[in-house]
Amino acid sequence: MFPTARHGYDACIDADTVAKMLRRWVDRLPELVTDTVDKDGLPVPFDRSRIFAYAFRHTYAQRHAGADTELHTLRDLMDHKSADTTMGYFKVSMQKRREAVETMRKHVVDRSGNAASTPSATAYEVRSVAVPFGNCTEPSNVKAGGGRCPIRFQCSGCAFYRPDPSFLPAVEDHIRALKAEREMARALGTAEFVVRNFSDQIDSFQNVVTSIRLQLEAMPEDDRRHLEEASAALRKVRAAAPAPVVLPVPSVPAQSTADE
Ligand code: SF4
Known part of the structure; x- marks a missing residue:
């Protein structure tokens, strides 16, 4: 060298x-x-x-x-x-992982960005599974380890979606990818409902990001640093785990009436 x-x-x-x-x-x-x-x-x-x-x-x-x-x-x-x-x-000690989950469970939100903290660290780990853009609480998908999403990972429109701050980079990456795909759809002259579906997904994921970012900004500096360390530890845990298989997302009109 x-x-x-x-x-x-x-x-x-x-x-x-x-x-x-x-x-x-x-x-x-x-x-x-x-x-x-x-x-x-x-x-x-x-x-x-x-x-x-x-x-x-x-x-x-x-x-x-x-x-x-x-x-x-x-x-x-x-x-x-x-x-x-x-x-x-990528290995994180069990102790560090437990502490990270205990911290993170209090900062879970739903698909609309509303607080949806998990009652315990055990519930966070057992009743949800990490999928690419957040945790999923859909029972059959949890049982299958995250690889059996019934609606092809359109999480931001799903009542079972439970993101938290540790997923922020993944969600932001996904928003960038959706925007690029929307531009491609426009360039290809696809039907309006295809473009609308991308736009609806971008807007709903953006709601999640905005809500989590506001939550972070409102925290005292020490708490925020602690949460960021917990986020990094959980991302390491997930990076070392086998990734769920993500099937291509079909372009279907988003259902804006599906709110809880
Ligand atoms: S869309 Fe996301 S949150 Fe809903 S069932 Fe599928 S993986 Fe789970």
Whole structure:
């Protein structure tokens, strides 16, 4: 990765040399502290022995996993032979997962963006299943692990849809995709009901996003950070789970009278 400075060599600096250079640099840093403070309110020093070259690779992968990079994309970036190796970066401890669910269950909304908190962490995990844009509480789909949606994942029009802040990036991506598809439908001169169906889906998903964003903005900074950490942990859990099969969405007129 790092070419040698000497002329006449078509080689890279070897790993041992990089490790020694890094150690020298770290040892010379005047001050290295953590975010934690001791009983006197002074920052706790960072353990310098925890800084070594391989840790950068680990952190790089961990950050990608926490930022929703898709499993196979990260596998390519890390040059892993098997996705099982990459999967290790998506693993979240049971304790962390339980805490994330306990936090998230209080911030669930329905398809109209109204608060619909889940009564307990167990209910969140047992009575719902993660589908691409939120949790689904439709019993037969929950039983099937999320792969048997009876109306082809048109969640924003479905009474069983239960999104929460951990799904925000997925919903926003989906809105962008729907907009692109709507433009394509227009360019192809499709019937008006096809375009209308895209517009109705975009508007209803946008309602969900707006409602969750307003909820986040109204929270104290610490609570919001805590919720964002819980969101990232749950996204990691879901990224490591097998994805439900999403069938192509047929263009049918949206039923605006289906509200609960
Ligand atoms: S549309 Fe979404 S919420 Fe409704 S049953 Fe299908 S997967 Fe579940």
